[in-house]
Amino acid sequence: MTALDKSIIDALSGVTTATLTTILLKKGLRNVWIRGAFPLTSDQKRVVGRAFTVRFVPAREDLATPASWASPKSSRGAIEQMPEGCIAVIDAMGVKDAGVWGDILCARMAKRGVTALVTDGVMRDLTGVLGTGLPVWSSGAAAPPSVAGLTFVDWQQPVACGGVAVFPDDLIVADLDGAVVIPAALVEEIVGEAVEQERFEGWIMSEVNAGAVLPGLYPPNEENKAKYQAHKEAAKAE
Structure with missing residues (x-):
C-alpha cells in the first residue's frame, strides 16, 4: 500500500465529504458516497486514509462456519495485513442480520494503528466496539456473527461497498455525512x-x-x- 503524505491528510481533514462529492461531481464522478455507512457516534471526527478492502459474499454453509475463523484466509488474517493509517473498507453487500466485525477484531485493529473501519454491513458487540475507540462507519448493529449471513473471501481486491466501487489504495474520507471514495489517481488533483x-x-x-x-x-x-x-x-x- 502506498503511504499517504501527511500534507494530504492534513488538508482533507479540513474538507467535508459534502464538498468532496461536489468536487468529484464536477469531474464526472457521481457514485462516490458509500450508502449505509454512518458513524456509530454523533461526535465522530473526520478521518482520512487509504482503503484496505475486505470482501464478503453470501453465506455458503460449507464455508461460512465458526471453524473458518481459524483459516489464514479469514477476517483475522486480513487484520494482520492492515498497515498503520489505513481505513478498512468491508464489503458486506448491505447484509444487516449478521455482524460483520466485533469488539475483539476492532480492538486488534486499533492496536495496529488502523485509522477507521467503513462498511455497508453492521457490527456486533456494539458496546465493546465503542469501547475500543476505533472509529466505525456502518449500517448499525446485529447480534449474529458474520458466518450467519456472510462468507469471507479475501482482502485487497476491488469491492462494491454501499454500491460504490472501491479499489485498494483509493482514498477514503469519512465524517458525519458518511464516507466518500476518491480514486487514487485523482487524489492530487x-x-x-x-x-x-x-x-x-x-x-x-x-x-x-x-x-x-x-x-x-x-x-x-x-x-x-x-x-x-x-x-x-x-x-x-x-
Missing part, C-alpha cells in the same frame, strides 16, 4: 480544489451571517467573485 472550495464556502457563510442575500452570492456573480478575491488577497497580506 482533488486536494487543491477541495481545499479552495472549502475556503470559498467559509467566506460565503461569513457573508450570509453578515446579512447577505443568496442570489448573486451562491453561486457568485462577478461582483462577489471580485469581493472574494480581494478577501483572499487581504488574508495573504496578514
Whole structure:
C-alpha cells in the first residue's frame, strides 16, 4: 500500500465529504458516497486514509462456519495485513442480520494503528466496539456473527461497498455525512480544489451571517467573485 503524505491528510481533514462529492461531481464522478455507512457516534471526527478492502459474499454453509475463523484466509488474517493509517473498507453487500466485525477484531485493529473501519454491513458487540475507540462507519448493529449471513473471501481486491466501487489504495474520507471514495489517481488533483472550495464556502457563510442575500452570492456573480478575491488577497497580506 502506498503511504499517504501527511500534507494530504492534513488538508482533507479540513474538507467535508459534502464538498468532496461536489468536487468529484464536477469531474464526472457521481457514485462516490458509500450508502449505509454512518458513524456509530454523533461526535465522530473526520478521518482520512487509504482503503484496505475486505470482501464478503453470501453465506455458503460449507464455508461460512465458526471453524473458518481459524483459516489464514479469514477476517483475522486480513487484520494482520492492515498497515498503520489505513481505513478498512468491508464489503458486506448491505447484509444487516449478521455482524460483520466485533469488539475483539476492532480492538486488534486499533492496536495496529488502523485509522477507521467503513462498511455497508453492521457490527456486533456494539458496546465493546465503542469501547475500543476505533472509529466505525456502518449500517448499525446485529447480534449474529458474520458466518450467519456472510462468507469471507479475501482482502485487497476491488469491492462494491454501499454500491460504490472501491479499489485498494483509493482514498477514503469519512465524517458525519458518511464516507466518500476518491480514486487514487485523482487524489492530487482533488486536494487543491477541495481545499479552495472549502475556503470559498467559509467566506460565503461569513457573508450570509453578515446579512447577505443568496442570489448573486451562491453561486457568485462577478461582483462577489471580485469581493472574494480581494478577501483572499487581504488574508495573504496578514
